[in-house]
Amino acid sequence: MTKPAPDVDRDQVLDWVERVSMYLAQDGVPPIAGRVLGWLMICDPPEQSAGQIAEAIGASRASLTTNLRMLTTMGFVGRHTRPGERTVYHRIVEGASEKVIRRQIAGIASFCDITADGLALLGPDSARAARIREAHQAFEWMAKAFENAPPITPGTQE
Template identity: 40%
Template sequence: MSSESELDFADRVATFFEHEGFPPIAGRVVGWLLICEPREQSAAELAETLGASRSSIGNATRMLTTSGIVRGVRRRGERQESFRIDPDAWSRMLAERYGRTTAFREVIEHGLDVLADQPAPRRDRLEAVHELYRFLESELPALWARWEATRGNVARTGGDDTVASQGGLRAHPPRSGDQR
C-alpha cells in the first residue's frame, strides 16, 4: 500500500520528467520504482498503485526500458514481466548519452562542411554546437573517471556495490557503436 507522500513524490518526479519531454505517466513510473517495495513491480501493480490504465503503463515501461532507466525482469516460473530501476541505471543511461557525443559532433562537422562557403552568420549556430561538443568530448572522460572512482570508494566502504561488482562503467564513456 502506498502512502500519500509516496505518491506525491512520484508526482514530483513526473513533473521533472515532463519538463524533460516525457509523458507524465513515465515520470510517475520512475518515481514509484525509485521508492517502491518490493523494488520489482508488475504492470498490474504499477497500474493499481498509480491509478493508471495498463495500456498507459505498458507504453511508459516500453519507453523507459528503451531509454535504459527501467529494466524488465521475469521471475522463474512467472509469465508476467516486472519492472525495476537498478542502482546504476542513471550511470548506464548517462554513459550511453555521453558515448554519443562524438557521433553528434561528427554530424555537426558535416553540417559545417555543407555550409563551408556560406557567410559566418549562417554558420554561427553550428559552430557554437561544435564548440560545445568538442569541449564535452574532451572533458567527459575525466569527469566519468572521477565518478567511477567515487562509486568504487562507496563499494569499498560498504555502500551499494552494484556498480563495482559488475565491473563499473568505463572511464571513457562508450563511443557511438561500441559494443558492451
C-alpha cells in the same frame, strides 16, 4: 536500494514520484514514464507487476505498457519473472542511471562530429554556419567536460 521508512505517508511518496515525473518532463519524458520511474525508485518491494504499478500511479494498463516498453528500451527498467508464475515484474536495472548518462555523453561527442561536418561543408567562418558553430561550441564544451569523468561507483564503467 534503500527502502522508504515504514512510517512514510503514501501521499508524500506519491508527491515525490510526481516531482520525479515533472523533472523528467522538462527533457521530454512523458509524465507516465516519469511516474513509473519514480515509483520503481521508491517502491517496496522493488519489483512490481504492471498491475501494481498502474494502481500505485493511477495509470491505465495501455499507457503503462507503452511507457514500460520505452523505459526498458532506454535501459532503466528490467523485466523479471518468478519460477512458477506467469506475472512479469519490473524493476530498476542496477547501474542504469550511470549507463544511460554515459550513453548520452557519447551522443554529445557524436553530435560534435556532425556539427564539425556541417562547419566543413559551409566553411567554419561563414555567416550561414553561425547556428551550427554555436551548437558545435556548446556540444564540444560539454564533450570535453565529460571526457575524463570517473565512474560513479567502482566496477560500473563500461
